[in-house]
Amino acid sequence: MYGQINDRSGVTEDVVLKALSTVIEPELHRDLVSLNMIRNLKIEGNDVAFTIMLTTPACPLRGKMESDSRAALAAIPGLGQVTIQWDSNVPSDRRIGEQIGQNFRNTIAVSSGKGGVGKTTVAVNLAISLAMEGARVGLLDADILGPNVPMMMGKGEMPPPSNRKMVPAENYGVRFISMAFLVKPDQPLIWRGPMLHSAIRQLLTDVNWGELDYLVVDLPPGTGDAQLTLAQVLPLSGAIVVTQPMQVAASDAVRGLKTFEKLEVPIIGVIENMSGDFFGTGAGEQLARDYDTDYLGSIPLSADVRKGGDSGQPIVVVHPDSEAALAIRRIARDVAARVSVLTLQVQSENFIPITMIG
Numbered sequence: 001m002y003g004q005i006n007d008r009s010g011v012t013e014d015v016v017l018k019a020l021s022t023v024i025e026p027e028l029h030r031d032l033v034s035l036n037m038i039r040n041l042k043i044e045g046n047d048v049a050f051t052i053m054l055t056t057p058a059c060p061l062r063g064k065m066e067s068d069s070r071a072a073l074a075a076i077p078g079l080g081q082v083t084i085q086w087d088s089n090v091p092s093d094r095r096i097g098e099q100i101g102q103n104f105r106n107t108i109a110v111s112s113g114k115g116g117v118g119k120t121t122v123a124v125n126l127a128i129s130l131a132m133e134g135a136r137v138g139l140l141d142a143d144i145l146g147p148n149v150p151m152m153m154g155k156g157e158m159p160p161p162s163n164r165k166m167v168p169a170e171n172y173g174v175r176f177i178s179m180a181f182l183v184k185p186d187q188p189l190i191w192r193g194p195m196l197h198s199a200i201r202q203l204l205t206d207v208n209w210g211e212l213d214y215l216v217v218d219l220p221p222g223t224g225d226a227q228l229t230l231a232q233v234l235p236l237s238g239a240i241v242v243t244q245p246m247q248v249a250a251s252d253a254v255r256g257l258k259t260f261e262k263l264e265v266p267i268i269g270v271i272e273n274m275s276g277d278f279f280g281t282g283a284g285e286q287l288a289r290d291y292d293t294d295y296l297g298s299i300p301l302s303a304d305v306r307k308g309g310d311s312g313q314p315i316v317v318v319h320p321d322s323e324a325a326l327a328i329r330r331i332a333r334d335v336a337a338r339v340s341v342l343t344l345q346v347q348s349e350n351f352i353p354i355t356m357i358g
């Protein structure tokens, strides 16, 4: 009998938390306990159960955190069964709500210097990939003059307005809004800067977006008005720059990088799209190196990616296990993790100490 009591006293809350305080969150470089990521700790006899609260449901490092936690706990004498559950609470960039009155926790701009490199394709598949991981995702088509998000998202209309606000269309778990919903296809759009500005502002503010973990913004080509307007209207958690594998495309992307730098928007990283035998590979990685930013990975040139875009059935939906879809889904998890880090940095600059979970 006494032996049993001794065994039981070996597995206590203190001992478990002490063990878990040696496990480092790989992105945030601090331990799970001081980050307040261990929740619902329950000890029954020698069995331990707890929830790890992640900073994004799309966390790419669950596997590592689980195996590190199990390894740390294994050192406790007499340990029984360990049950780990997962939950997430995405950190919120409070500047967004303050500035536009919407409940977006993070905003991610998808940009490039040059047209036709696959920004919209990346934005659409990235948004859907994040939603597939369980995040609440919106997609804003900020390409006011050439809006093609609805075509790629497979839905050309939005529902009727409610309470005098527009209601986003929804497909594949993503809410989206586009100028294409508001103008007839044959109506020419010849707009000047101030009108572009107010159009983007309206698509952000006059819409019942609801609560979002991530708003992905698809930008038009170039580094002009739209980028400037967007950065003025909406605090951006970070920007992704899409480039093609050829050096010429990368040199356009440099302008994209510099624009965001000037606007003080953090660069999440560079994606090389349409990589492979035909166009080659490498310019994206080189660009990231030259500009001291991160390389997020490449998406191969693939007929299925193009077909998916043309038919409104994006590759991550119809061929989720294809090479291209797996590449985008991995990049999406990486982007989510990086955005959490960026937003926590913003929080810690404005609110001390870091309180990462609401």
Ligand SMILES: Nc1ncnc2c1ncn2[C@@H]1O[C@H](COP(=O)(O)OP(=O)(O)OP(=O)(O)O)[C@@H](O)[C@H]1O
Residues within 6 Å of the ligand: 112, 114, 115, 116, 117, 118, 119, 120, 121, 122, 143, 146, 219, 220, 221, 273, 274, 275, 299, 300, 301, 302, 303, 305, 306, 307, 309, 310, 324
């Ligand atoms: N990895 C890929 N493999 C094959 N085709 C692709 C790939 N990525 C994009 N495409 C195709 O390339 C074309 C241009 O892509 P997309 O419209 O996404 O580019 P964009 O940068 O948004 O263009 P714009 O500057 O006009 O907004 C589309 O037909 C799209 O389906």
Ligand SMILES: [Mg+2]
Residues within 6 Å of the ligand: 119, 120, 121, 143, 148, 218, 219, 220
């Ligand atoms: Mg586009």
